[in-house]
Amino acid sequence: MLTKEELEKFSADALELYLDHISIDCVVFGFHEGQMKVLMLKSKNEEGWQLPGGFVQKREPIDTAANRILATRTGIDKVFLKQFHVFGDPDRNRQHNEQYNDMVPKERNFFSHRFISIGYYALVDFSDAIPTPDEFSELCAWRDVNDLPVFLLDHELIFNTALDTLRLQLSYQPIGYNLMPKEFTMPELQKLYETILGKKLDRRNFQRRILGFGILNKLPQTRKGGAHKAPYLYSFDLENYQAALKEGLKSGW
Amino acid sequence: MLTKEELEKFSADALELYLDHISIDCVVFGFHEGQMKVLMLKSKNEEGWQLPGGFVQKREPIDTAANRILATRTGIDKVFLKQFHVFGDPDRNRQHNEQYNDMVPKERNFFSHRFISIGYYALVDFSDAIPTPDEFSELCAWRDVNDLPVFLLDHELIFNTALDTLRLQLSYQPIGYNLMPKEFTMPELQKLYETILGKKLDRRNFQRRILGFGILNKLPQTRKGGAHKAPYLYSFDLENYQAALKEGLKSGW
DNA sequence: TACAATTGTGTACCAATTACACCATTTATC
DNA sequence: GATAAATGGTGTAATTGGTACACAATTGTA
Numbered sequence: 001m002l003t004k005e006e007l008e009k010f011s012a013d014a015l016e017l018y019l020d021h022i023s024i025d026c027v028v029f030g031f032h033e034g035q036m037k038v039l040m041l042k043s044k045n046e047e048g049w050q051l052p053g054g055f056v057q058k059r060e061p062i063d064t065a066a067n068r069i070l071a072t073r074t075g076i077d078k079v080f081l082k083q084f085h086v087f088g089d090p091d092r093n094r095q096h097n098e099q100y101n102d103m104v105p106k107e108r109n110f111f112s113h114r115f116i117s118i119g120y121y122a123l124v125d126f127s128d129a130i131p132t133p134d135e136f137s138e139l140c141a142w143r144d145v146n147d148l149p150v151f152l153l154d155h156e157l158i159f160n161t162a163l164d165t166l167r168l169q170l171s172y173q174p175i176g177y178n179l180m181p182k183e184f185t186m187p188e189l190q191k192l193y194e195t196i197l198g199k200k201l202d203r204r205n206f207q208r209r210i211l212g213f214g215i216l217n218k219l220p221q222t223r224k225g226g227a228h229k230a231p232y233l234y235s236f237d238l239e240n241y242q243a244a245l246k247e248g249l250k251s252g253w
Numbered sequence: 254m255l256t257k258e259e260l261e262k263f264s265a266d267a268l269e270l271y272l273d274h275i276s277i278d279c280v281v282f283g284f285h286e287g288q289m290k291v292l293m294l295k296s297k298n299e300e301g302w303q304l305p306g307g308f309v310q311k312r313e314p315i316d317t318a319a320n321r322i323l324a325t326r327t328g329i330d331k332v333f334l335k336q337f338h339v340f341g342d343p344d345r346n347r348q349h350n351e352q353y354n355d356m357v358p359k360e361r362n363f364f365s366h367r368f369i370s371i372g373y374y375a376l377v378d379f380s381d382a383i384p385t386p387d388e389f390s391e392l393c394a395w396r397d398v399n400d401l402p403v404f405l406l407d408h409e410l411i412f413n414t415a416l417d418t419l420r421l422q423l424s425y426q427p428i429g430y431n432l433m434p435k436e437f438t439m440p441e442l443q444k445l446y447e448t449i450l451g452k453k454l455d456r457r458n459f460q461r462r463i464l465g466f467g468i469l470n471k472l473p474q475t476r477k478g479g480a481h482k483a484p485y486l487y488s489f490d491l492e493n494y495q496a497a498l499k500e501g502l503k504s505g506w
Numbered sequence: 507t508a509c510a511a512t513t514g515t516g517t518a519c520c521a522a523t524t525a526c527a528c529c530a531t532t533t534a535t536c
Numbered sequence: 537g538a539t540a541a542a543t544g545g546t547g548t549a550a551t552t553g554g555t556a557c558a559c560a561a562t563t564g565t566a
Contacts, residue, residue, distance in 0.1 A: 089315075168501075230513080457526085460546090479532075483531070
């Protein structure tokens, strides 16, 4: 146990040396019918777009904060949300912060601190979302991943890191439960994988592999109404899906 | 651009709501001759041991901070060091913090804040290290992973998460460059893998696989002096090793 | 009724992983 | 020195997993 004097001295020094802020940046991947988009915000004050983000409140777990931020921007709660990297270079938002240095004394300017940002990525069906801008943005919108705007801050790095992580994790994590309807066809699920990976996969090999994971139930019905042969419907076997989330799958695409 | 009034109001609210501290906890795995240890600190004030840690200074990148903390505790610089998870539950160190609440007013007590902790893991040869306690510890020492003491705070969770991450990353990252001498034998390298994975591997299959990665140079010499047949020496092909670090290997053990 | 598009299913081939066997070298021991 | 014990080098067969590819069936439309 420290003495009172030790604690006071350490605290005074430390409060001077080590004050920092934590923010959360979310890369929200939105999927729907073979399209892949990212949720972005057009800044009121600057030319460019950024990722949705926010701050962690006192006494709030960081996962809860990420979920809250996401829910505020999309209206969707409890989606697939995963911490993937911390961005902590002090220069990462210096330019952005220093524009306010003349305006307000440093100690009263929240932005004068360096922010360490915890990156999360989320997977949602973008047709479920209602994009809602925050107080600093004039617009919140889904942007196609193949037609991205200019990013502010280091958000391009954050986006790219998230995409790399997602593609890597596809090798040993099942995905799709949040992104597919209750019942779906094999070609629909394949399109999701192809969209994420950015490449075509062989139809027959995809089916064998995904069925091999044992996370799907084949339903007796087919999806009628298409212009062609009616494909079978599948649903996720939630129990096995959850188990696979914990245990992991194996090997890569 | 925000107006002065907007900035002042936002800052005042935010500074009240969102102040947090960032700490770094390092799980330092030490290896030597088939043994695997973890660097731990015996607390001066409490019954129990904790992982080496510290705070990120203003204007210091977090990777630099982790490296500094590790160098301070071991005397070793620039080792393999990798961020693996952020621990941000506000209750994670509440008990530890509240013991000081009566002693010093909250606003002058550095520990009254919740700490969000960035977990790093490091791989070192423990025979190179000089364990050095910090100001809160009476002892800094290597503890065998099979005979661990009682952990303080949430450090047992951090340790277990680090070990799981290390084992997973073994599948797609080459390791050993920091842990093996310049020249080493295949059985020695195999022992390192077995130590990390906690299980025996087949001698012949291990060799084929590791050679297949193309990160080793077979040297013409053998290691004489052992009690048995002299094994060949190998060294890491640094160029291929670095490439494999970036590109990743494939598949799992 | 023929056709285009799409889905269901199967199979042959190659690569990686696993399991296992045999020989060579070194030192200790009789 | 012959032999045993321990360890290292190398190879091979069986299994599994991944890739490439072919053909039949269904559906709506021309």
